[in-house]
Amino acid sequence: MTDLPSTQELAIDVSGVSKVFGGEPGGFRALDNISVGIRNNEFFTLLGPSGCGKTTLLRLIAGFEYPTSGKILLHGEDIGLLPPYKRPVNTVFQSYALFPHLTVAQNIAFGLEMLGRPAAEVRDTVDRMLALVKMEPMRDRLTNQISGGQQQRVALARALAPSPKVLLLDEPLSALDYKLRKEMQIELKRLQNETGITFIFVTHDQEEALTMSDRIAVMSAGLIRQVGTPSEIYDRPADRFVADFIGETNFLSAEIDSVLEDHAILRLPGGGLEKAFLPKGAKTSGKVTAAIRPEHADLVPEGADGGLRGTLSNIIYSGSSTHYHVRLHDGPDFVVRTQNSPDNKLEFSVGQAVGVRVHDRCVQALED
Amino acid sequence: MARSFDVKTQPGFALIAAFCFAALYLPIAVLVIYAFNAGESIAVWEGFSLRWFVTAMSNTAVQEAALRSVVIAVFAASIATVAATMAALATTRQGTYPGLSFKYAVLNQPLMIPEIVTAVALLIVFSRIKVWTGYTGLGYLIAAHTAFCIPFAYLPIRARLESMDSALEAAAADLYASPWQAFRRITLPLLKPGIMAGFMLAFVISLDDVVITEFVKSGGQETLPTYMLGQLRRVVTPEINAIATVFLAFSVLIVIMFFFVNRRKA
């Protein structure tokens, strides 16, 4: 990573890592020259569609796979070739992988015992961990005698017990139902705050990533597309893939009219001009894609001062908000989302000619 | 759709099933019943008695053969189980690689090659070794039994390993267990039912063997099955029924234990 002063404050520094399965050449390149720095004590999320290489990156950090090329540093020390049992890094597996022949307490004690800690310390730590995940009453149960959410907590406690430098979590919530998932999201965040351990969290759920993370790396096809805080990723996506993957986005083909500092004036379909944010190093002339979130635009009556014009083709009411689909005269469909409230009823009907007004500073110019 | 494929609804099913069961179990039932015959015949019932059991149990030849059978079975099944466990670990814990199916074939060779062929081959090789070394002990029988027991011990162990989540071993390694510790603390305890089942299966197979034993044994090395075979060539009394009945009870007991152990979840 280049946006950090030194590697000292990095818990994990992945530099130029590639992973090819099946041997080169002709093998499958699951990770392609990836570089990313994960700061000490942060909640870092790897987000991306299925098969993009999230688990592979996690397994490389845990030591279950070895990189084809590149380096993995843990607090400055190269761990890329150490076996998993020599890395001060623990994993919460997606399947939990609790030991079925051991009790809850024995599962939690396992790592400490393997590290050869004295029995008294093991006992104290197990008690502390059971309290941390609120599982004291279940300590002597076998792991198949507790619910999925409880297994999840035990898996967490087991991985946290040896106080790893970094905790790796591979979609740990994906097996839980919606409500439990929400609860565990808060729980995980609390555990991370209380323990101060660096978390690397894998998910393909963008909402989960946005609510939980300090920073997110968006991945696709073995590449990291963007690293940033949730709001940077959401408000200032670096490219079309990120904008499309995170939340809903309207894409319009546009042309750069003029450029001022980090902004550009774009000519949108229909001729309207809009001020747009231009990412660092982007091109300053020619055709670009304008990305606009549905909640960053309003529906206005035809003829009002709105940059885009079209016909209202569909209205979808979904409780807290309403989606309006507008077929633009000079382009594709455009979705506008408005927050609903009892005294805020927009009186539009399907088939009506309407205008769309985009909020100030809410357009993003992206290269295709 | 599914109903019409259920063989139980096919006409004549009950009749065929009854016939098969009768063919399987009636002769055994007759054998067991005549073990309790008071007379000297295995075909004419002369009243109930346990005399043939007493005769058999006090027959030193039977005692020696039975003991020899058990000794051979214990050694052969133990060695075969250790070998099968290692083989199962090697064939299920490294992913697939070229030559894997060849290894399966080699492991299961005793199931495929006619037993008589193996027996003749062993006879020739072992007799040569006997001449060279002068050793004529039970080692040959134990070695031969070990060889054909391995695939039987291997099957339940491999089945158990395959149904075991390999993430458990990854989790152990992740929690600082060295490969040996992970094996001792996680893999082995979870594998135990499979290993016990494999051992029992190998034990029964060894106990039961006639063909290979008949060819490999040196003089005076009768096992229970070869002793019984030898007896059949002479005057047949219900003593043989009594031996067979005890043998049967013992085998059934082990098979029941096998199912019990194999079905138990870890």
Ligand SMILES: Nc1ncnc2c1ncn2[C@@H]1O[C@H](COP(=O)(O)OP(=O)(O)OP(=O)(O)O)[C@@H](O)[C@H]1O
């Ligand atoms: N051992 C392997 N051998 C060959 N290919 C592999 C192996 N492991 C992973 N891959 C391939 O590498 C790619 C990335 O896999 P990975 O498991 O990292 O994806 P992921 O981002 O975790 O996806 P998901 O969200 O579905 O878990 C996939 O295309 C996968 O098929």
Ligand SMILES: [Mg+2]
């Ligand atoms: Mg994955």
